Each structure stands twice: as structure tokens, then as C-alpha cells.
Amino acid sequence: MITTLSISEARAMERRNFIKSVGAAGVLSIMGDRFAPPLLAAPATDKPLFITATCPGGWDVSLFCDPRFGADFPLNRFGEGDLRKFGPFTLGPGSAAAVQFFERYSKKIMLLNGVFAETIDHGVGQRLACSGGAGTGFPCFDALVAASLGPTLGLSFISGGGYDETAHEIAKTLSAPSLIQAMSSTIGKDNVFSSSDTSAISASIAARLKRKQAQAQLAIRTKNMSLLAQARQGWGAFPGVLKTVADLQAKVPLVQGVTGDDKAVKDMRNQLFLSIQLALAGYVNNATVSANIAFGNCDQHSNFPQHHLELDGFFIGMDYLWRAAEYLGISDRLNVMMGSDFSRSPFAIGAANDQGKEHWAQTTSIILMGTNVPGETLIGSTTRDKSFKAEMIDPKTLKPAASGVPLLRSHVHNELRRIAGIQDHPIVKKYPLILPGGPIRILS
Secondary structure, three states, X not given: OOOHHHHHHHHHHHHHHHHHHHHHHHHHHHHHHHHOOOOOOOOHHHOOEEEEEEOOOOOOHHHOOOOOOOOOOOOOXXXXXXXXXXXXXXXXXXXXXXXXXXXXXXHHEEEEEEEOOOOOOHHHHHHHHHHOOOOOOOOOHHHHHHHHHOOOOOOOEEEEOOOOOOOOXXXXXXXXXXXXXXXXXXXXXXXXXXXXXXXXXXXXXXXXXXXXXXXXXXXXXXXXXXXXXXXXXXXXXHHHHHHHHHHHHHXXXXXXXXXXXXXXXXXXXXXXXXXXXXXXXXXXXXXXXEEEEEOOOOOOOOOOXXXXXXXXXXXXXXXXXXXXXXXXXXXXXXXXXXXXXXXXXXXXXXXXXXXXXXXXXXXXXXXEEEOOOOOOEEEOOEOOOOOOOEOOEOOOOOOEOOOOEOEOHHXXXXXXXXXXXXXXXXXXXXXXXXXXXXXXXXXX
């Protein structure tokens, strides 16, 4: 039986090994890249678009996807009659948008309850959620996908918030209105140069970069210039990306048929929509293979009523993601993981008129959707009392088992690497995951 202590020891070893690998990469791998030919990028549409979506701060799963109520959960003011069932899923009323999301997409959803969160530290929790590793500097899954499957694409990895560490394996593109402006300036009426001038300028820039690479002495500087050169090879996709973004903005409503709180709807008119638009537009124009997006702040140590607004905003965004993908005809090419740092405590903290919940390491939940994800599937469970902790599972049957192993986010990321087909890529093998009990096959 795997204990919490053994997991902690494994994480400590993970950090030591990571530091060693970074040192080795600085001397060997990065210098090797200087003389090696660039990796050939697979067409984006040969693989799914991988998106990690996080609701930062630690979402309270006892309000929606793993509902709990009664004396042990004093701030969860609902009862049995307020629960909704969709296939194998039972939803609490803590977020109207979450309930509607499960109602619309239950046939696509795999819900993992009872995931042992391992930590109450935001930084560690975000790293585990987005990478499966706890160590500082461990690259997120989407960066590894981009580095493995699309290193020369112009917008290979789009970062729309959340943990987006790349470990210098790929250049990330920050999603922001300024990105649209920058792309627009290279094409169309906003470009003051003729096409022949643009070609000459591009050739001059490439030649200068090549000279700089030859002169570089620091390995990390050589690596970063190589990433810049690779990214510039994909600039030709920009006109198509801009056209698709404009099409989405004109044709797909931001909010449709969702009755979440009005404030949440207003808050959603922000960068999250643009991040989704850029990721989908980049993919259909063969410029993007992965993205991470984030919305909200679930870290309500007080002002607990705000929590459901954050959940509403997040799931309104996820609904937009799937509607936009359906409009573009790529909903069958999308692979999405949703999660948070950890969960929230059963008990209340603070004064009676200013209550909230504490960080909670004993459990959290993950939502998976897309290719190779069996829909209408529920895996994992938690205790019913105030201990509210993840129950062990049998790694073969995936059923609760007292003598089983904890389901960790590293197990989930190991599966994502497998279905992405990158688990044996040299870059990915530099960042091994800790898997107590071995791999757990949860995806098809």
C-alpha cells in the first residue's frame, strides 16, 4: 500500500532528478541542438488540439461535481433534493453553469473524483495540475506537446494564463489583444511594406539571427535563439489565424443558453474568450498544437458566496470552447483537461459574517473530454464524512480498494502523454513522472 510519506519521498527524489537533468541539459542537450537539424513539425491536424484549462485557487468540488452537505459541510446549504443526475454524475447546485455544462456534455465527460491533491501550496498545486510534476521549473504538459509535435509552428503553444512553464523547450505565445495587433501589423492594409520588401526584411532578420547563433557562447542563449528561429518559420499562418478569430467573434455568441450569475457573464468578457479563439484558430490554420487557459480565482478564504461566481465564469468559458470548436468542425479533434490547484475544506473558517473555506489536499477532481476519453465515465470516490479524502483505487479495475493506490495527477498526465503519442519523445523523457503503483490506464 502506498502511503503519503512514500509519495512525499518520491516527490523529493523527483526534484533532485529534475535539477540533475536540467544541469545535464545545459551542458549536453542544449549544445547538441545547436548543431542538429530542426525537428520536422507534424501537421497540426494529424493530432488533436490539447488544451489544459484551470480554475486557479482551489475549486470547491463539494459544491458541484462531488457534492457534500449536512452538518460536516456547514457552508454547503443544500440537500438531497437539490442534486441533479446526468448519467453516472451527481451535481450539486453550487454552480448553475457547471450543472448546465454537465447536462449538455455528459456523453463527452470523464470525471475523476477522489484525486489525491498532495498539497495545499498554490504553486505546487498549479504545477501538479498542469504538468503532473511538483518540482519548480517542471514543464507543463502543453509545452511538451508543442515541443514534441509542433516545434516549428508559428503559434505552437498558446498560453492564456495558468502554469505555463516551458523549461526552454519551446517558445510560448502569450494570449493578449496585443498579439492580434502584432499579427495584423505583418499583413494587410496595416503593413506599410510591400510583399517584396517584407521578404527581403525577413531574409535579413534570419541572416542576422543565424550570425548571432554562431557567436553565442551561453548554451541557454543559443537555445532561446533557436526557439525564436523555429517560431518565425510559422509566420505564414497569421493571416488565416486572424481571419478565423474574426469569424468566431462574429458568428459564435460568447454566452448561449447559460443561466449563470449575471456578474459571472460580465466577467467572462475578457482574455479567456480570446485565448480560446486563438487556440482554435491556430489549430485549424496548422499553427497551434496546444494551449493552456485559465479563468477565475477560487481562493475564497472569506466571502464564500463569490466562489459560485468563479465556477460559473469558468464553465461558461468551457461551454464557449466546445461551441466554437463545433462551429469550426473540430470538436472531434479536441482534447481538454480541466482542474484546479486542490479543493476546499469541509469546515468553515472566519467569522460568522465573513466565512470561507481553507485549502484542502485530501482530494480534488479532474474533468477530461475529447479524443480517447470514454464519455459518461466516473472514476474515483471520496469518503462521505468530514474527513472528505480520496479513496484508494485498484489500478487494474479502477474500483475503490482499501489495499489500492492513490489516484494522482501524475497518473493522469502519464495517460495524456500516452494518448498524445509523446511519451517516448527525447524531450519528454527528460521529465519523468512519479507514478506510485505504476501507470493507471484510464483512457482508451
